[in-house]
Amino acid sequence: MKHTKVKDLLNSAPGLHEVKAKGWVRTFRNNQFIALNDGSTINNIQCVVDFANTPEETLKRITTGAAVCVVGTLAESQGAGQKVEIQVSKIEILGDSDPEKFPMQPKKHSLEFLRENAHLRIRTNAFGAIMRVRSTLAFAVHQYFQEKGFFYVNTPIITGSDAEGAGEMFKVTALPFDGTPRTEEGKVNYKEDFFGKETNLTVSGQLEGETYAMALGQIYTFGPTFRAENSNTSRHLAEFWMIEPEVAFNNLADNMDLAEDFIKYVIKYTVDKCGDDLKFLEQRLIEEEKSKPQADRSEMALLEKLSFVMDNNFKRVSYTEAIDILKNSKPNKNKKFQYPVDDWGVDLQSEHERFLVEKHFKCPVILFDYPANIKAFYMRLNEDGKTVRAMDILFPGIGEIVGGSQREERYDVLLEKMKALGIDEKELYWYLDTRRFGSAVHSGFGLGFERLVLFVTGMTNIRDVIPFPRTPQNAEF
Amino acid sequence: MKHTKVKDLLNSAPGLHEVKAKGWVRTFRNNQFIALNDGSTINNIQCVVDFANTPEETLKRITTGAAVCVVGTLAESQGAGQKVEIQVSKIEILGDSDPEKFPMQPKKHSLEFLRENAHLRIRTNAFGAIMRVRSTLAFAVHQYFQEKGFFYVNTPIITGSDAEGAGEMFKVTALPFDGTPRTEEGKVNYKEDFFGKETNLTVSGQLEGETYAMALGQIYTFGPTFRAENSNTSRHLAEFWMIEPEVAFNNLADNMDLAEDFIKYVIKYTVDKCGDDLKFLEQRLIEEEKSKPQADRSEMALLEKLSFVMDNNFKRVSYTEAIDILKNSKPNKNKKFQYPVDDWGVDLQSEHERFLVEKHFKCPVILFDYPANIKAFYMRLNEDGKTVRAMDILFPGIGEIVGGSQREERYDVLLEKMKALGIDEKELYWYLDTRRFGSAVHSGFGLGFERLVLFVTGMTNIRDVIPFPRTPQNAEF
Numbered sequence: 001m002k003h004t005k006v007k008d009l010l011n012s013a014p015g016l017h018e019v020k021a022k023g024w025v026r027t028f029r030n031n032q033f034i035a036l037n038d039g040s041t042i043n044n045i046q047c048v049v050d051f052a053n054t055p056e057e058t059l060k061r062i063t064t065g066a067a068v069c070v071v072g073t074l075a076e077s078q079g080a081g082q083k084v085e086i087q088v089s090k091i092e093i094l095g096d097s098d099p100e101k102f103p104m105q106p107k108k109h110s111l112e113f114l115r116e117n118a119h120l121r122i123r124t125n126a127f128g129a130i131m132r133v134r135s136t137l138a139f140a141v142h143q144y145f146q147e148k149g150f151f152y153v154n155t156p157i158i159t160g161s162d163a164e165g166a167g168e169m170f171k172v173t174a175l176p177f178d179g180t181p182r183t184e185e186g187k188v189n190y191k192e193d194f195f196g197k198e199t200n201l202t203v204s205g206q207l208e209g210e211t212y213a214m215a216l217g218q219i220y221t222f223g224p225t226f227r228a229e230n231s232n233t234s235r236h237l238a239e240f241w242m243i244e245p246e247v248a249f250n251n252l253a254d255n256m257d258l259a260e261d262f263i264k265y266v267i268k269y270t271v272d273k274c275g276d277d278l279k280f281l282e283q284r285l286i287e288e289e290k291s292k293p294q295a296d297r298s299e300m301a302l303l304e305k306l307s308f309v310m311d312n313n314f315k316r317v318s319y320t321e322a323i324d325i326l327k328n329s330k331p332n333k334n335k336k337f338q339y340p341v342d343d344w345g346v347d348l349q350s351e352h353e354r355f356l357v358e359k360h361f362k363c364p365v366i367l368f369d370y371p372a373n374i375k376a377f378y379m380r381l382n383e384d385g386k387t388v389r390a391m392d393i394l395f396p397g398i399g400e401i402v403g404g405s406q407r408e409e410r411y412d413v414l415l416e417k418m419k420a421l422g423i424d425e426k427e428l429y430w431y432l433d434t435r436r437f438g439s440a441v442h443s444g445f446g447l448g449f450e451r452l453v454l455f456v457t458g459m460t461n462i463r464d465v466i467p468f469p470r471t472p473q474n475a476e477f
Numbered sequence: 478m479k480h481t482k483v484k485d486l487l488n489s490a491p492g493l494h495e496v497k498a499k500g501w502v503r504t505f506r507n508n509q510f511i512a513l514n515d516g517s518t519i520n521n522i523q524c525v526v527d528f529a530n531t532p533e534e535t536l537k538r539i540t541t542g543a544a545v546c547v548v549g550t551l552a553e554s555q556g557a558g559q560k561v562e563i564q565v566s567k568i569e570i571l572g573d574s575d576p577e578k579f580p581m582q583p584k585k586h587s588l589e590f591l592r593e594n595a596h597l598r599i600r601t602n603a604f605g606a607i608m609r610v611r612s613t614l615a616f617a618v619h620q621y622f623q624e625k626g627f628f629y630v631n632t633p634i635i636t637g638s639d640a641e642g643a644g645e646m647f648k649v650t651a652l653p654f655d656g657t658p659r660t661e662e663g664k665v666n667y668k669e670d671f672f673g674k675e676t677n678l679t680v681s682g683q684l685e686g687e688t689y690a691m692a693l694g695q696i697y698t699f700g701p702t703f704r705a706e707n708s709n710t711s712r713h714l715a716e717f718w719m720i721e722p723e724v725a726f727n728n729l730a731d732n733m734d735l736a737e738d739f740i741k742y743v744i745k746y747t748v749d750k751c752g753d754d755l756k757f758l759e760q761r762l763i764e765e766e767k768s769k770p771q772a773d774r775s776e777m778a779l780l781e782k783l784s785f786v787m788d789n790n791f792k793r794v795s796y797t798e799a800i801d802i803l804k805n806s807k808p809n810k811n812k813k814f815q816y817p818v819d820d821w822g823v824d825l826q827s828e829h830e831r832f833l834v835e836k837h838f839k840c841p842v843i844l845f846d847y848p849a850n851i852k853a854f855y856m857r858l859n860e861d862g863k864t865v866r867a868m869d870i871l872f873p874g875i876g877e878i879v880g881g882s883q884r885e886e887r888y889d890v891l892l893e894k895m896k897a898l899g900i901d902e903k904e905l906y907w908y909l910d911t912r913r914f915g916s917a918v919h920s921g922f923g924l925g926f927e928r929l930v931l932f933v934t935g936m937t938n939i940r941d942v943i944p945f946p947r948t949p950q951n952a953e954f
Contacts, residue, residue: 003726005626005694007626022725022726022917023694024691024692024915025915038694038725039628039692039693039694039695039725040626040693040694040695065914065915066915067915067916067917094915094916094917094918095886095912095914095915095916095917096915096916097913097914097915098913098914101913101914102914102915104914118907119685119688119907119908119910119911120688120692120910120914122688122689122692122693123691123692128692128693131628131630131689131693132628132693134629134631135623135628135629135630138619138629138631139619139620139623139629142615142616142619143616143620146612146616149482149484149517151516151608151609151612152611152612152615152616153608153612153944154611154615154701154718154943154944155944155945156716156944156945156947156952156954157634157701157703157716158647158678158703158715158716158947158952159952159954160952160953160954161954168651170635170649170650170651170671171649171650171651172647172648172649172678173647173648173650174645174647174648174705175648175654177652177654177657177665178665180654188654188655194647194705194707194715194949194950195715195947195949195950195951195952196949196950196951196952197952199952201635201649208596208944208945208954211596211597211599211954212599212608212944214501214600215501215516215597215599215600215605216516216517216599216605216608216609217482217500217515217516217517218516218517223700223701224631224634224700224701226634226635228651228671230671238635238671238672239633239634239635241631248499248515248516249480249499409572430596430953430954431596433596433597434596435572436574436575436578437542437572437574437575437578437579437581437597438501438502438542438543438544438571438572438573438574438579439544439571439572439573440499440544440571440572441571466631467630467631467632467633467685467689468632468633468685470633470635470672472671472672472673473671473672473673474672474673475633475635475636475637475672475673475674475676476637476907477633477636477637477638477685477688477907
């Protein structure tokens with residue numbers, strides 16, 4: 001007999017036929033009640049062991065973490081919180097779990113401790129929930145774009161171009177540090193490296209994505225990107241997953257519409273599919289915040305917050321308006337900002353973004369039309385000659401979740417900008433070619449997937465929403 | 478007025494209302510007929526220009542590759558091959574394309590030439606079709622697993638463990654080649670590197686995936702993997718995408734069932750969605766093979782071959798049986814194999830696999846129960862003590878498309894195997910933990926995504942089924 005998943009058993013009606021379940025023991029109470037979980041759902045199925053007719057030796061081996069196979073009938077449950085339970089007629093221990101050694105005992109563990117045990121933390125309720133939500137969000141991303149006729153493009157991870165400028169890059173090499181091949185001038189001879197040139201890990205697939213958008217019309221990427229920056233914060237990873245749609249003929253307003261519609265869709269999809277996991281995570285957050293002063297607690301419970309984002313328009317505000325609001329804000333006048341806002345043109349700091357989103361507008365905000373000189377070279381220059389068609393989407397508690405722009409489609413303007421910034425036009429000839437042959441208005445954005453998972457799960461440290469986080473001084477597993 | 482996608486226009490009924498289309502000119506005949514494509518489909522829409530009332534200057538700019546916007550009415554087409562066409566009332570040139578310079582002129586280009594222009598080849602019919610098929614296959618992968626209740630797991634790309642043993646690895650580092658930090662003994666001081674240790678690009682997410690399968694039950698990965706091997710063949714890439722499902726409680730037979738069902742599903746999904754693209758690719762292959770002698774041409778046309786795979790069981794053959802067949806085969810007896818097959822225990826070469834699949838069985842073949850010493854350390858040892866529960870799926874024209882196994886779930890046996898092979902148990906303590914705590918039978922496999930795309934598109938060089946291929950001496954774009 002094949003075993004049935006716990007999720008399906010819990011949705012079944014009681015009956016006299018035999019069922020089989022396999023999973024891991026979460027708890028074992030009174031030598032009688034196993035809470036069995038197989039990862040298919042956050043909910044355990046209660047398995048009632050006939051302890052009078054089960055060998056003592058077997059009962060001893062039913063410990064937290066052990067893998068077991070039970071056979072029995074599905075009966076109406078007398079206990080609270082579940083409709084059915086398994087009246088066990090036969091139990092087999094598949095794999096033991098020494099209670100003296102298994103680190104994931106049923107008690108509260110700190111998130112730090114769990115991070116050190118990233119290979120086992122997935123066996124806890126919280127991480128099971130987080131990673132099921134993550135998986136569902138990822139699928140929602142694909143489904144959204146595919147339904148809209150976008151094509152998924154795998155842009156390269158190893159890149160020969162270092163002109164993207166989005167951040168510090170990791171070197172990829174097959175050359176040895178000892179006896180590195182050198183040119184006659186004593187420089188590293190990258191011609192002898194695997195790719196015959198210097199190569200790095202990509203920081204963004206955007207530029208390559210644009211070449212595809214200018215042929216397939218609507219594309220998206222969803223892959224890993226990298227930053228070799230020494231940012232040891234709760235919002236930064238050295239390796240993270242990014243989603244980058246790019247659409248021919250879209251202007252900045254279309255781009256904002258797409259980003260907002262997309263985010264609402266993936267949240268709605270996940271709320272619909274992951275109700276039990278999100279309810280658990282909502283409760284987890286409430287418990288966690290109990291130790292905080294009232295003022296530091298979330299204003300809304302997790303599911304209420306997600307509904308709020310789905311049901312309300314994101315507020316669209318130009319950079320210039322935002323600067324006005326910030327200049328005249330209380331914290332600015334009372335000198336509470338670490339970086340005072342006085343002049344148009346300054347880059348916004350996290351404290352400013354948080355003020356706008358969390359205090360002033362109290363909803364997701366799309367800031368647009370930034371000063372040209374604080375944004376990337378490929379962004380479309382506005383007619384005012386000083387701002388570009390950039391947009392950032394800011395989320396409460398998260399900060400920037402999306403960065404995007406309408407792209408500079410005019411060959412001459414783009415070339416001039418690259419020259420002014422010292423970007424090698426030979427290096428990026430292929431990017432310039434998109435503007436030489438059949439150029440057109442187009443736009444896109446990048447969304448950091450882990451920041452989205454943070455927002456939806458209510459977790460606060462980005463290391464807790466990716467299976468095996470990579471951060472400075474940490475590449476375990 | 479918003480523009481409508483070409484795909485949707487082609488599916489519309491003629492009418493008197495105005496429509497707008499944007500796209501790129503594929504050809505312009507007789508100063509009158511534009512074949513317009515926007516990437517949404519392989520099919521162009523014919524746009525009939527009123528050349529008598531269009532300025533000469535504009536007509537001159539309607540060249541292959543130019544981006545244009547046309548407004549007009551959708552009329553029944555008089556021409557062959559299309560139901561509707563646009564009777565253009567207004568045309569605007571969005572972006573010019575100098576016919577003297579645009580490399581993608583409407584003529585036959587060699588695949589080599591197109592590879593050198595990987596940023597523009599996507600503007601050809603063939604590459605548009607290939608990449609739409611690739612995107613559809615990728616979505617089918619996600620949909621298959623999500624429908625079956627698998628969870629998508631992003632295993633790490635940068636890995637601190639080099640014990641996976643699947644192939645040569647690329648080094649990832651932020652250390653400089655000049656003035657590399659050294660220990661007192663003169664060795665490279667990786668403590669000063671970004672992660673505080675030596676790190677590489679992953680060759681497989683399997684080991685990390687197993688830790689998740691032993692908690693979530695059914696998981697899959699789908700991400701980039703890397704090999705720093707100097708294999709300049711039409712079947713190898715240094716960077717490629719791999720799909721790796723892993724299932725708790727599955728034995729080798731379950732694993733074969735899963736792999737076969739999965740492959741049939743994604744092919745069926747793609748055939749259903751990409752009919753026009755596949756018909757084009759089928760025709761392309763027929764044309765290409767016309768220059769070959771009859772014996773070297775494909776026995777079946779592309780769609781017939783795909784139907785054959787969907788409709789027939791894969792042949793399951795043990796390694797031992799396969800060796801018997803090969804030993805007694807004509808090419809072996811006539812010494813036509815480069816590597817003669819005489820003894821049980823030899824590794825199978827590509828020529829042997831091809832003989833089994835293409836000549837002997839003439840269908841996809843699953844080989845299983847390989848000798849332990851030609852397979853990886855983590856595979857389940859059979860009771861005979863000399864074979865392991867490994868399986869490879871071999872496809873005609875492609876060779877190995879899937880490699881998988883039931884995993885060794887017994888702690889002691891696994892540890893002994895690792896020791897015998899000199900694999901550091903401290904390095905892989907986390908992998909061993911899955912066998913220390915609640916171990917259970919489990920199985921999984923890896924499928925090289927590009928090989929699947931090769932098979933479905935009928936292309937023959939793996940560089941032509943990934944947007945920007947990475948191979949020895951090549952990391953352009």
